[in-house]
Amino acid sequence: MITFLASIALLIIGYFTYGKYVEKVFGVKTARATPAYTHSDGVDYLPMSTPKNSLIQLLNIAGTGPIFGPIMGALYGPVAFIWIVIGCIFAGAVHDYLTGMISIRNRGAHLPELASKFLGKVMKHVVNAFAVLLLLLVGTVFVSTPADLLYVLSDGSVALWIIIAAIFLYYVLATLLPVDKIIGRLYPYFGALLIISALGVGIGLIVTGAKIPEISLSNFHPDNLPIFPLIFFTITCGALSGFHATQTPIISRTTQKEQQGRKIFYGMMIAEGIIAMIWAAAAMSMFDGYNGLSDMLANGGPGAVVSEVSTTLLGAIGGTLAILGVVVLPITSGDTAFRSARMIIAEYINMAQKKFSSRLWIALPLFAISVILTQIDFNILWRYFSWANQATAVIALFVGAMYLYIAKKNYWISLIPGTFMLVMVCTYILNAQIGFNLPMNISWIVSAVASTVLVVLFFRAAKKARANNLPLEIDISDYNKNIA
Incomplete structure (x- = not known):
């Protein structure tokens, strides 16, 4: 319990200390008008x-990641707490x-446009493909995940295909309508449900005296399972997730003032880290050890863990509300995933989105592809999503490092986590079965060499851009003169 409570305390302290430092490094301009x-x-x-904006941002970035990821990451033991805390504060x-x-400084541009500007025009096409693929995978996964949870919650009284169709219909409306019509109106209520359910589980763990394992040398992680690099692809949301880079421009276009950025962007990531901590702790403590958790995951997946934890700690009514809070997460990330994909494609082909027909022509093919992707095995989709997700995070961190380097500011705050994850991303794809399936020792060596070359190229490009x-x-x- 001490490790759990200390970890949450560190996340909160991180917001008020390191978050404030990052804000100071970036340099907020209070008088500058925002794209909104x-x-x-x-x-x-x-x-x-x-x-x-804060609640919408939290729901946009959360998905099932800060719940399902930490639940599966709990199999690694208390080391999961370390990654959530360090990853969230210093990377995510x-x-x-x-x-x-x-x-915000670049008219609410999405990551492909930012990558084109700061990393080279070729990167625009690469990142655009990455981002759209990632968002399609997220949108598709976040149709099936909440549908399965709702199907279980209804005891099968509602056909699964009806639930899936209803979720798709909601996604279509949320993608096409103005951001304040559905997302802006519903998300505050969804956000309250999410926060209440997470707090309920967290308080339940404390009140019941759950035996949450403490970090020690002998209990660092179970059975000496290999941690690197798998844990960074198991626990993404709640620590570091490239998916967030596709979501923040939605809110950068609705933010009123730059000084609100730390609360909205840095703060909501810390909030997601706290949610991840709660669910990781619950998974570690409530199933008679890692074997029990492993059996539960094998038989029912993370959804079964969510159901068991919620009903055990909060009872039938409270547990149902908690499960609904979890259901909300993927739905409120799935809708903005499709919305972001529409906005990115529109930006890429330079098509204004004020007309409904312009939005419709981009959105319809996206949903058609997503329907096809629902026929693919979930586990295969999730493996590719995990790698594409963290590869996108690396690109976003290097964009941040380039911006700060050109501005002659402390770019290490972004370059260090970006380089670390670059090594992990390269190692994973070289070693994984979905990649090159090379032996781990060779994967580490090739990854180290490739990452070193890429960092050297980054510095060459950064010096040229600054010059x-x-x-x-x-x-x-x-505009500033007109409003002055």
Whole structure:
């Protein structure tokens, strides 16, 4: 219990200390107008309040990641706590904050556009393909996951295909309508349900005196299972997730002032880390050890763990509410996944989105492809998603490092976690069966060499960009003069 409580305390302290430092490094401009005003279109660009933006951001980035990932990551033992705390404070929250703030400085641009500007035009095409693939996988996975949970919750009284069709219909509406019509109105309620359910489980663990394992040399992780690099692809949301880089521009287009960024971007990542801690602790403590957890996962998957934890700690009614809170997570990330995909493609082909027909022509093919992807085995989809997710995180962290390098600021806050995850991403794809299936020792060597070469190339490009005075932000001086 001490490790669990200390970890949550560290996450909160991290927001007020390191989060404040990252904000200072970036350099907030209080008088600069945000895209919500300079590019207002009534659809994607429009100002919303900080509480509303924060809850939408939390729900956008959460998905089932901070629940299902930590539940599966609990099999690694208390080392999962270390990755959640360190990863969240020094990697994930930095990733989210820099992505969101750089997007604000560049008319709410998505990651492919930012990668094109700061890492080279070729990267625009690479990242665009990565981002759209990632979002399609997320949207598809987050149709089947909540549908399965709702099917179990209804005891099979509602046909699974009806539930899937209803979720798809909601996704279509949330993707096409202005951001304040569905997302802006429903998310505050969904957010309250999510927070209440997570707090309920966390308080339940404390009140019942759950035997949450403490970190020790002998109990670092069970059965000497190999941690690296698998844990970084098991626990993503709640520590570091490239999916977040596809979501933050949605809110960068609705943020009223730059100084709200730390609460919205850095703060909500910390909140997600706390949710991840709660579910990792529950999974470690409630199934008579790792063998019991492994059996539960083998028989019913993470959804069965969620159901068992919720009903055991909170009773029938409270447990049902907690499960509904978990159901909300993938739905509120699936809808914004499709919305982000629409916005990224529109930005890529330079198609304005004010007209409904323009949104429709982009969205329909996305949903058609997603329907086809639902026929593929979930486990295969999730493996590719995990790798694409962390590869996207690496790209976003290098964009942040490039921005700070050109600005002559402390770029190490982004480059260090970016380089670390670059090594993990390369090692994973070289060793994994879905990749090159090389022996682990060879994978480490090739990964180290490749990562070193890429970092050297990064510094060469960064020095050239600084020497050429690459503009860091879109010039809105005329607008600022008009509102002054």
